[in-house]
Amino acid sequence: MRYIDEYRDPDGVRRLAEEIGRATGRAWTIMEVCGGQTHAIVRFGIDGLLPEGLTLVHGPGCPVCVTPIEIIDRAIGIASQRGVTLCSFGDMLRVPGSGKDLLRVKSEGGDVRIVYSPMDALRIAEANASREVVFFGVGFETTAPANGMAVYQAARRGVKNFSMLSAHVLVPPAMEAILSSECNRVNGFLAAGHVCAVMGYEEYEPIAARHRVPIVVTGFEPLDLLQGVLLCVRQLEEGRAEVENPYSRVVRREGNAEARRVMGEVFRVIDRKWRGIGMIPRSGLGLAEAYAEFDAEARFGVGGVSVEESGECISGLILRGLKKPVDCPAFGSRCTPERPLGATMVSGEGACAAYYKYRRHEAGPAGGRNNG
């Protein structure tokens, strides 16, 4: 397909990989903060093309993975009520809460539906006036404008039986949290291309300057990823720490004005707990005052509970770039996509799930460590 195939050209891939080899003089650690990129890196074996010492680590790039269990429990609590239809993206339904997942609620008779777009949930609400329809809205800045539009339109059209459980997270505060941590080992970032498609990249400029890290806006195909790595390495070698945008076919500096307008109207920035990382100030989106009546959390009176994570799971370390999935003793044995113990095994874009799909064999026979 156009704008996909040409960016997978093997000759270009080889050329860029060679150039990265020439450009790399020291050991560097670069983090990507988008699960789609993690998936592509593992799928296309991009990390295997890099010179020794140049390490890619996978950040908290999957909104499904970082959604705290208590929010999943809230969704389950809502979905279990009579007269409620709960809609979300497919990935969300498989995430285990403290007791069960949403698919289980469905098999027990709950009305839980997978939708492709948040607007589908709004349509379901309009077609079923007697039911309460709740959209479980998850996502980064990429998805927030779409989810926000469903609420925006519900308000405009006066759809009273629609509401949203908001679990939106923002990427830059998570990058700041990683950089500010004492054990940080990240030298540079590949910024998530589709987050930047909406938000632009102005907000990364102070982060690059403050923490002295290069940040390169990066796309999702092999040529994009390698070019992102190359520009990042060049900056590191030259001692620069700037924001660069080689993904300019999709991303402009100011982002998408109309999408940002709707987001800014419907949402407000709130403190948010990230699964595996903890509380990050001003890192989430809740509904703005003017849209409070569409807040499912208030409408259904769910909240409060906090939940313990599996003690064995090291996904918190993986999400901060300190460990790789194959370092986890449970990886591929006690923890698989069918029976996930932790956040990063749940969604197809989680680092553990991507490793399980493409390089399960790298884990030792007992699922032990293998640092290559």
Next chain:
Amino acid sequence: MCLAIPGRIESIEAADDPINRMGKVSFGGILKDVNLAYVPEAGVGDYVIVHVGFALNKIDETEAEEVFRYLQEMELADEVSPGSAGDTG
């Protein structure tokens, strides 16, 4: 989750309000209804990047050539500095 794929706008429906702008977008021949509210500048024949039923941005055709121009420059640079070609350092 942030997967967004490129497709070509095949048609745009008339809308009372720009916020309701919808169109058909082709992904390698498969047509889908896509909300075009966030890409007011995009028209039929343009490529857009689509995520959960919304076009997020129009793809800039000139910028799309960037990486290939870059690769070409690299090739030229290789040719003018003999000895560097094939040297994988």
